[in-house]
Amino acid sequence: MEKILLLIISAVLVNNFVFKYFLGICPYLGVTGRLEASISMGFATTFVMTLTAPTAWLINRFILVRFNLPFLEYVAFIMVIASLVQLVELFVRKTSPALYRALGIFLPLITTNCAILFLALFLVLRDYSFIQSLFFGIGSGLGFTLALVIMAGIREELEFADVPENFRGAPITLIIAGLIALAFMGFAGLPSY
DSSP, X not given: OHHHHHHHHIIIIITOTTTTSOOSHHHHHHSTTSHHHHHHHHHXXXXXXXXXXXXXXXXXXXXXXXXXXXXXXXXXXXXXXXXXXXXHHHHHHHHOHHHHHHHGGGTGGGGXXXXXXXXXXXXXXXXXXXXXXXXXXXXXXXXHHHHHHHHHHHHHXXXXXXXXXXXXXXXXXXXXXXXXXXXXXXXXXXXXX
């Protein structure tokens, strides 16, 4: 149980995909204009990551490794991710049409989110067990959501800040993203798994 907790904390803080590996930057910068959209996108991505991790593990273990097909990893994992995103998109469209419109193009773009593909490849590289893969997916999704929520909260506050005209928009957003990443480097001293 201690290793699982360490794995989750490590995925959220120490090895955060956005702040350590700079993955998933498109939704990180594109969706974080509003806190509500960021939370929704974060939970949708967390859901996809949580299901992708054990599914990728099963496919890798029982198909790709068993039949010596490691060259099909990318294709197999992309198909898994695309299928799961379609399920999320259908669910959001049926349950919350307003949220579906608010997320717009970013919802189908979860399919091309490199953080999710990295998750599938990373758990194979680390040779995680099925349970470790599941919790790594949960932790990675929560870390991604945390990154989106932090940036969205800061960007909403920036609307009321006196930012020099040359720094408004993308420049101040990129400066803040860099500062947040530097702050998260402070977690590098924590044990990671």
